[in-house]
Amino acid sequence: MDIPIPSKSLTFFKIFQESIKLPTKNKTLILPILFLHLLSNYLLYFFIHLSITPLLDDIILNAFSLSFTNNSQSPNFYYKPLYAIQKDTRELIIVEYVFFIVASAISWALNIAIIHVLSCTYKSYDNPLAPKDVLSKVIRTLRGPMITQLYITTFNLGYLFLIIPIIFVLALYYHPNSPFFIISSTILALMFILILSYMAIVWYVSIVISVVQENCYGLVAIGKAAKIIRGKRMQGTLIVFIEIFAITIIYWSHYRLLVCFYSSSEARLAVGFIYVVVYLVMNMLIWATSTVFYYECMKMYREVAEISMDGGCAYSPVSTTGFPEDKISAKLISDERC
Numbered sequence: 001m002d003i004p005i006p007s008k009s010l011t012f013f014k015i016f017q018e019s020i021k022l023p024t025k026n027k028t029l030i031l032p033i034l035f036l037h038l039l040s041n042y043l044l045y046f047f048i049h050l051s052i053t054p055l056l057d058d059i060i061l062n063a064f065s066l067s068f069t070n071n072s073q074s075p076n077f078y079y080k081p082l083y084a085i086q087k088d089t090r091e092l093i094i095v096e097y098v099f100f101i102v103a104s105a106i107s108w109a110l111n112i113a114i115i116h117v118l119s120c121t122y123k124s125y126d127n128p129l130a131p132k133d134v135l136s137k138v139i140r141t142l143r144g145p146m147i148t149q150l151y152i153t154t155f156n157l158g159y160l161f162l163i164i165p166i167i168f169v170l171a172l173y174y175h176p177n178s179p180f181f182i183i184s185s186t187i188l189a190l191m192f193i194l195i196l197s198y199m200a201i202v203w204y205v206s207i208v209i210s211v212v213q214e215n216c217y218g219l220v221a222i223g224k225a226a227k228i229i230r231g232k233r234m235q236g237t238l239i240v241f242i243e244i245f246a247i248t249i250i251y252w253s254h255y256r257l258l259v260c261f262y263s264s265s266e267a268r269l270a271v272g273f274i275y276v277v278v279y280l281v282m283n284m285l286i287w288a289t290s291t292v293f294y295y296e297c298m299k300m301y302r303e304v305a306e307i308s309m310d311g312g313c314a315y316s317p318v319s320t321t322g323f324p325e326d327k328i329s330a331k332l333i334s335d336e337r338c
Contacts, residue, residue: 012235015296019288026121029134030284033113037280040106044099045272049265051095111287112138112145115211118291137211144210144217151218152203159199163192194237197244201236202226204290205297212294228297236293243286250278 023030116137166188174181206225210217216224229236254275261267 012238015235015239015289015292019285019292022118022122022288022292023284026117029117029131030114032131033110033117033134034280034284037107037110037114037283038276040110041103041276041280042273044103044106045276046269048095048099049269049272051099052092108146108149109138109142111283112141112211114284114287115208115291116141118288119208119212119295122291122295141211141214144214144221145207147218148206148210148221151222152206155199159195163188193241193244197237197240198233200240200244201229201233201290201293204240204286205229205236205294208287208290208294228294231300232293232297239289239293243282243289246282250275250282 113134116134167185170181170184174184202222202225205228206221209221209224213221254271257271257275258268261271
């Protein structure tokens with residue numbers, strides 16, 4: 001008999017193309033959210049700059065004064081700069097912690113709004129969303145994505161604590177300049193990036209699920225994300241790999257510019273503004289890509305599920321990225337249903 005095949009899904013490049021166009025289809029809601037995102041992020045950046053810069057300058061100045069001491073000076077001479085460094089460091093940690101909590105809360109609320117608007121836009125709802133609908137959705141679903149993110153952070157920390165001891169053992173037994181250490185570290189770094197890229201697409205999709213599907217969050221959302229991206233793992237991993245590469249370039253460029261303009265406060269604030277704008281554009285693209293990828297995975301998953309229920313046959317989906325190994329495969333599994 002003829003075996004039905006799921007309809008063709010978007011290719012790797014089409015997903016990026018659709019993701020870039022998606023925010024422009026609902027400018028009336030996207031632009032205000034982006035403006036709030038830009039305003040809140042830059043104000044936080046500005047206040048961090050005002051709060052942290054004096055503390056860092058004091059720490060550097062006290063450390064510099066300690067470097068010019070000699071053994072002939074009294075031990076009491078060391079206490080004042082050391083106490084000042086300790087005090088400034090404590091204040092620095094507290095300030096960064098407070099700003100991190102505030103920034104995370106604001107970013108999460110605005111990211112949920114972005115995902116909700118992008119989701120409804122991609123599904124082409126006939127009735128346009130009103131701002132109050134978006135606000136209601138954010139308030140209603142804020143807890144779910146935060147719980148999912150808590151699990152994601154736990155998994156990432158566990159993965160990090162697994163990698164660090166391996167590198168430590170290598171550094172303990174081999175010289176850092178030895179060929180074996182360099183080759184082993186390179187292989188570990190590549191494996192780390194590849195595994196992180198795969199894990200990241202699961203994380204992103206699970207966050208989208210936590211927003212789009214009410215009462216589906218935490219381990220349930222992560223498990224569902226891992227399930228629906230089966231067959232599109234390569235596509236998702238490549239998408240995240242490109243995003244990680246772009247984010248790395250953005251962070252590195254921001255750091256280098258801050259170093260170049262360290263003596264000018266105005267220049268650093270201007271660099272910070274450009275960085276926040278570029279970061280928000282990248283953030284929007286990441287969530288747009290994750291939303292499009294989620295709906296493509298759901299589309300393929302539902303079609304394969306419908307096909308598998310026809311005639312008592314089950315078919316396992318394989319990725320559709322446009323690469324030879326990623327074509328849909330309708331595999332017969334001896335009268336078992338999904």
